[in-house]
Amino acid sequence: MGLGIEIRNRIARRAAEEIQNGMVVNLGIGIPSLVPNHLSKDIVVMFHAENGITGMGPSPKQGEEDENLCNAGGFPVTLNQGGSYCDSSVAFGMIRRGRIDMTILGSLQVSKNGDLANWIVPGRKVPGMGGAMELAQKAKKVIVLMNHCDKSGKPKIVSSCTLPLTSSNCVDLIVTELAVFKVIPSGLVLTELFAPYNLETVVKNTGCAFSIQENLRNIPY
Numbered sequence: 001m002g003l004g005i006e007i008r009n010r011i012a013r014r015a016a017e018e019i020q021n022g023m024v025v026n027l028g029i030g031i032p033s034l035v036p037n038h039l040s041k042d043i044v045v046m047f048h049a050e051n052g053i054t055g056m057g058p059s060p061k062q063g064e065e066d067e068n069l070c071n072a073g074g075f076p077v078t079l080n081q082g083g084s085y086c087d088s089s090v091a092f093g094m095i096r097r098g099r100i101d102m103t104i105l106g107s108l109q110v111s112k113n114g115d116l117a118n119w120i121v122p123g124r125k126v127p128g129m130g131g132a133m134e135l136a137q138k139a140k141k142v143i144v145l146m147n148h149c150d151k152s153g154k155p156k157i158v159s160s161c162t163l164p165l166t167s168s169n170c171v172d173l174i175v176t177e178l179a180v181f182k183v184i185p186s187g188l189v190l191t192e193l194f195a196p197y198n199l200e201t202v203v204k205n206t207g208c209a210f211s212i213q214e215n216l217r218n219i220p221y
Helices: 005-016 031-038 088-096 132-138 199-204
Strands: 024-027 046-049 053-056 079-085 102-105 109-111 142-145 173-175 179-184 187-194 211-219
Touching (some): 005 031, 005 142, 005 173, 024 031, 046 088, 053 088, 088 132, 179 211
Parallel strands (some): 024 046, 024 102, 142 173, 187 211
Antiparallel strands (some): 046 053, 173 179, 179 187
């Protein structure tokens, strides 16, 4: 079952806390595309898209969309002052050169070791991997925003990914509608819980063991 817009925005708001002044940040489609709407006004950041934009702003208001200005998923965006356009090869060159400070992606599965599987479910047609492999390998920090469980109710945070990998040992932080996990060399650490969920709910819906941060943060509505 998909997440409602309120919950999706809660996840995006939490991810926005990770962004620091002066960063170049790549945003995936879906929940990550909501992150600019929750950025603190005192933070100056350049949002990057693989289709050739650096300097994306918040989503436009209804009726103010520019049909020529979209993100890598084809959804309308705005351009901040100082933003620029380039072709896709230059945008990918920025990624491969290691110029992206952070990428915020969706995923199908993430393992306890930070393996990322986010590009294909075998047997289903997909448009392609896009920039996920390059971003997962070259961005300085990788954050995953996703549902805690799939449409069948199975955990998407697992001991070992069963879907084809995009990249191994690359994820630094996972944010779902239930909780926030850091990925460290020894495995997953639960650092935060979203209200109204409790530890029992997270354990029940997570497909691997994890440790718990001593000062567990509770994020209110």
